Amino acid sequence: MKWPDGPQTPALLQSINLVVNPLKYLDKCAKYYGDIFTIRFLSYPPVVVISNPQGMEEIFTANPKQFNSGEANRMLPRTFSGDSSLLVLDGNLHQRRKRMLTPPFHGERMRAYGQLICDITKQVMMQWKIDEPFHVQPSMQDISLQVILRAIFGLNEGTRFQHLKKLLNSLVNLLSDPWSASILFFRTLQQDWGPWSLWGRFVRLRQQVDEIIYAEIKRRRNDPSLLGEDILSLMMTARDESGELMTDVELRDELMILLIGGHETTAMSMTWALYWIHHLPKVYENLMVELDTFGSDLEPTAIARLPYLNAICQETLRIYPTVIFTSYRIVQEPVKIMGYQFEPGTFLSPCVYLTHKREDLYPEPNHFRPERFLERQFSPYEFLPFGGGNRRCLGKAFALFEMKLVLATILVHLKLVLADLPPVKPVRKVVTVAPSKMYLIPTEEKVSTSNTLVYR
Numbered sequence: 001m002k003w004p005d006g007p008q009t010p011a012l013l014q015s016i017n018l019v020v021n022p023l024k025y026l027d028k029c030a031k032y033y034g035d036i037f038t039i040r041f042l043s044y045p046p047v048v049v050i051s052n053p054q055g056m057e058e059i060f061t062a063n064p065k066q067f068n069s070g071e072a073n074r075m076l077p078r079t080f081s082g083d084s085s086l087l088v089l090d091g092n093l094h095q096r097r098k099r100m101l102t103p104p105f106h107g108e109r110m111r112a113y114g115q116l117i118c119d120i121t122k123q124v125m126m127q128w129k130i131d132e133p134f135h136v137q138p139s140m141q142d143i144s145l146q147v148i149l150r151a152i153f154g155l156n157e158g159t160r161f162q163h164l165k166k167l168l169n170s171l172v173n174l175l176s177d178p179w180s181a182s183i184l185f186f187r188t189l190q191q192d193w194g195p196w197s198l199w200g201r202f203v204r205l206r207q208q209v210d211e212i213i214y215a216e217i218k219r220r221r222n223d224p225s226l227l228g229e230d231i232l233s234l235m236m237t238a239r240d241e242s243g244e245l246m247t248d249v250e251l252r253d254e255l256m257i258l259l260i261g262g263h264e265t266t267a268m269s270m271t272w273a274l275y276w277i278h279h280l281p282k283v284y285e286n287l288m289v290e291l292d293t294f295g296s297d298l299e300p301t302a303i304a305r306l307p308y309l310n311a312i313c314q315e316t317l318r319i320y321p322t323v324i325f326t327s328y329r330i331v332q333e334p335v336k337i338m339g340y341q342f343e344p345g346t347f348l349s350p351c352v353y354l355t356h357k358r359e360d361l362y363p364e365p366n367h368f369r370p371e372r373f374l375e376r377q378f379s380p381y382e383f384l385p386f387g388g389g390n391r392r393c394l395g396k397a398f399a400l401f402e403m404k405l406v407l408a409t410i411l412v413h414l415k416l417v418l419a420d421l422p423p424v425k426p427v428r429k430v431v432t433v434a435p436s437k438m439y440l441i442p443t444e445e446k447v448s449t450s451n452t453l454v455y456r
């Protein structure tokens with residue numbers, strides 16, 4: 001089999017580059033080798049990186065049996081996901097689990113969370129003070145974690161999960177700089193040298209999270225009247241084809257992946273959006289014209305349909321997609337992609353970031369220009385922040401809905417300005433690429449709307 005060209009530096013060096021400075025490294029590789037190249041990681045077979053819409057189409061429209069992703073995700077450090085979440089399943093099991101988990105994140109069930117998302121946003125905003133800079137990212141993490149916790153554990157479980165919220169925040173923040181995050185990718189660093197070592201702290205926090213989750217599962221098993229419409233209840237009552245219920249370990253693995261996957265990605269995307277909106281006055285003005293004509297009544301479904309707000313969210317996810325690669329696709333039967341013949345066992349890696357940086361699709365790709373999404377429709381192989389095909393993100397609709405409601409709620413209530421700090425740049429987090437430290441300052445409360453907050 002002929003491998004596409006790629007860098008010849010040692011695998012260790014390539015791995016370090018990809019963990020510490022992934023975007024710069026990918027830009028460099030694409031410049032030298034074009035839209036299909038081979039890179040090498042430690043403890044992995046070579047990986048073929050693809051950033052061409054034709055290649056995406058060939059992968060995303062193939063028969064799901066042609067590629068396995070769960071098998072590849074099982075090779076990732078099992079820090080959060082365990083052995084039995086959607087992320088690590090393939091074939092019929094994957095299809096069935098996905099079908100089961102899809103409804104709560106779509107349609108009416110999703111829209112039921114609209115008012116709650118706005119209310120949680122307002123609660124978090126109440127902690128901000130006029131003329132005092134606040135760190136945007138923790139606030140967005142607070143909002144998205146509360147939202148996903150409520151979706152998973154039920155609308156009325158607010159205070160029950162304050163402790164879980166704190167632990168999950170600590171767990172994610174523990175690995176939030178590139179050096180700490182590298183522990184996820186280099187298995188030899190995963191040593192428990194006691195509660196003060198990085199891995200030791202991680203393992204202990206994760207254990208506390210597990211205990212709370214298992215206790216909640218037990219509480220509901222013991223008293224079925226506690227089962228409601230939330231995702232945990234749904235999973236606890238669903239039976240597979242042989243009539244079996246999910247085990248506690250399977251439930252725990254699935255919850256963990258939804259909590260971690262659904263929380264950081266959305267939080268970082270909202271942080272980026274707030275950055276762009278306040279960094280570019282014209283974008284802010286255009287958006288406020290749209291939100292002002294909309295009036296003071298924040299009706300969630302109508303907010304979700306606003307075209308310029310939608311274009312801002314799309315451009316935010318285009319220019320720095322928080323997830324830069326989709327899951328790997330491991331070839332199962334010989335296949336031709338972009339003219340290359342790949343044998344079973346080959347790792348393909350559709351690259352969201354590089355596809356979104358293509359000059360032929362997105363002229364001046366480094367410029368934030370929401371209008372491009374109003375001027376033309378991009379195909380699912382050109383714009384793919386949520387991946388595609390049978391592995392497409394489960395939370396796509398939910399994340400976009402949440403982003404729009406949170407942004408609109410903040411902007412109609414408060415005038416904010418960016419604090420004067422060094423320019424914001426992308427940095428690696430646990431599973432995402434996020435903006436570096438960024439502060440906003442509330443300068444005035446807008447009293448023209450009916451939903452005013454009270455600031456002191």
Ligand code: HEM
Nearest residue numbers: 262265266269323326327386387388391392393394395399
């Ligand atoms: C802006 C926010 C988000 C972004 C950018 C994002 C991005 C992605 C991407 C790129 C993938 C890989 C898709 C592929 O391999 O083709 C993915 C998968 C996944 N995402 Fe998201 N995601 C976001 C929010 C969420 C939320 C809110 C949830 C939870 C409800 C979620 C749950 C998942 C799950 C379970 C998968 C695995 C799907 C599968 O393997 O079939 N994501 N996401």
